[in-house]
Amino acid sequence: MSKAKRQAPTLPKGTRDFYPESMRLQNFIFDTWKRVSKRFGYEEYEGPIFEHLELFTGKSGDEIVSQLYHFEDKGNRALALRPEMTPTLARLIVQKGNTIKKPFKWFSIPRLFRYERAQKGRLREFFQLNLDVIGTESVFAEADLISAIVAMLVEFGLSADDFSIGISSRELLANYLIEIGVSDPNLVYPALDRRLKTSPEAFLSTLLELGLLETQVQKINTFMESKSLNEIRTMISSPNSIQALNDLQNLFDLIENTGFGPYIGLDLSIVRGLAYYTGIVFEVFDRAKSMRAIAGGGRYDNLCENLGGQKVPGVGFGMGDVVLANLLKDHDLIPDLHPKIDLYIASFTNDFPKVFVLANQFRELHLNVAHPLEITKLSKQMDQANSQGARCVVYVDGEKATENTYEFKDLSKGLMHIGSIQDIVEYLKNEPS
RNA sequence: GUGAGUGUAGCUCAGUUGGUUAGAGUCCCAGAUUGUGAUUCUGGUUGUCGUCGGUUCGAGUCCGAUCACUCACCCCA
Known part of the structure; x- marks a missing residue:
């Protein structure tokens, strides 16, 4: 019986392989995310x-x-x-919220899955950095998150010319809608969220179908296009609206005082699709707006309560790895991510026992060390040392080396040296690479 | 779920109005170089031309179907 031709295995739609080269980029992004998250005092969870x-x-x-x-x-x-990660986080809080000191700040980099058509910046399997501040209604929480976003995007090499954080408030919007006589704000959010994606006529007719009056739609348009909080102040009157507006004002003051003013702006057209947002919401955009949001988030004070727990206020955001990687590529901000090791142990005579012993002596001193794995002439060994990114090649059987010393070569400088194990360790420590 | 575009080597692509045995660069492997890498030179491997069918003396090329991928819409946590 002849073997049936086996279909070559393929990558599932919307997923990615991470060969070492891609993995290095992935690690670069994750490392930066984690470094800045920890700098702001967020603790990791899963x-x-x-x-x-x-x-x-x-x-x-x-x-x-x-x-x-x-x-x-x-x-x-x-x-x-x-x-998404937020429901999991809410579950963690509902289960143990009473025993955790509040407020607290957590981050995570979950692998997420969505069954939808893959397209630019959107895959079926992806990663998303999540930062959340739990247990406080203070606007300091929002300020902290937004500062962290700015700090990490700047750490990636982006500037205020490249991205902008638009800030809005669900609460302000909700109270304004009530003030102008819209009975159920929840009903109109999806339509408002799509305002800029549809024509003004389509926007109007959608809202008319939802039972709004044309005068109300005009007011909504004016509201969402407002570029300053002072402008809004003249449009509102209820205590709830004024409170929501003051929260926004406080947030802007806080962020501007830290010098991050150029990175943020009022954008009341931001609504966000999610139903659980209750307060301030924000989105991070590429200035060129050539792609989908880099990050987005907001306040969800009722989520835990809705899941059957106590009321625990929270606010957080997510930042996906796919859009961010595209953005960094577009701005030419991916650094050289070549593999790097400290030493490659070579031998003219393929004296592998010696190579193996010496390699492990260096490894005990916490150096990253590679060596040939099969009988290979020296030029090939040098080639491997280069492609593995070794700083120096150490020769176990150099003729000029006396007992307990080794010839070693700095590959970037092309210079030969002779020294003991200790000398080589010192060389790596002191000599700029 | 809807629409459009693209499928030729691992990667980037060329391939004339249909014409013999399908090409280049790159990558990888080997040699020039048996005690010293990066440059250079030489040689080599790799393809059901996405798949199936049709037209034709003859199809990578034309037609149909199908699959895959990409992009946009829907949706967006």
Whole structure:
């Protein structure tokens, strides 16, 4: 029986392989994310990669199920690969919230899954940095998050010419809508969120269908196009609206005082699609607006309560790795990510026992060390040393070396030296590479 | 779910109005160089031309279907 031709294995749609070269970029992004998150005092957490389906559907119905990877396990439990991290975080808080000192700041870099058509900046499997401040209603939390976003994007090499953080308030919008007589603000959010994506006529007719009056739509347009809080102040009157506006004003003052003013702006056209946002919301955009949002987030003071726990206020954001990597490539901000090791141990005579012993002596001193793995002539060994990014090649059997010393060559400078193990360690420590 | 575009070597691509055995660069491997890498030179491997069918004496090229990928829409956590 002849073997049937086996179909060559392929990559599932919307997923990526991380060969070492891509992994280096991935690590560069993750390392920067983690470094800045820790600089701001956020602690890392994780959760399972799948959750009960119910955690994500909640009250929002079955519509979202079509966008989820979900399945039944052998115990007939309905599970789903997580499409976002915030529900998991909320679950963690509901389970242990009482025993955690508040407020607290956590971050995570979850691998997320969404069943949707892949396109630019959007895949079916991706990573997303999440930062959250839990347990305070203070606007300092928003200020902290926004500062962290600025700091990390600047750390990546971006400037105020490259990106901008638009800030808005769900609460201000909700109270304004109530003031102008819109009975249920929740009903109109999806339409408002798409305002700039549709024509003014389509926007108007959509809202008319939802039962609004043309005068109300005009007021909404004026509100969402406002570029200053003073302008808004003249349009509102209720205590709730004024409180929401003052919160926004405080946030802007705080951020401007830290010198991050050029990175932020009022943008009341930002609504965000998610239902659970309750207060300030924000989105980070490429100035060129050539791609989807780099990051987005907001306040969700009722989420834990809605999941059946106590009321615990929270605010956070997510930043996806796909859009960020595209952005960094576009701005030519990916650094040289060549592999780097300290030493490559070579031998003219293929004296592998000696090579192996010496390599491990260096490794005990915490150096990263490679060596040939099979009988190979020297030029090939040098080639390997180069491609593995070795700083120096150490020869175990150099003729000029006396007992307990070794010839070694600095590859970037092309210079030969002779020295003991200690000398080589010192050389690596002191000599600029 | 809807629409458009693209499929030729691992990668980037060329391939004339249809014409013999399908090409270049790069990458990889080997040699020039048996005790010293980066440059250079020489040689070599790699393809069901996405797949199936049709037209034709003859199809990488034309037609149809199908699949895959990309982009946009829908949606966006």
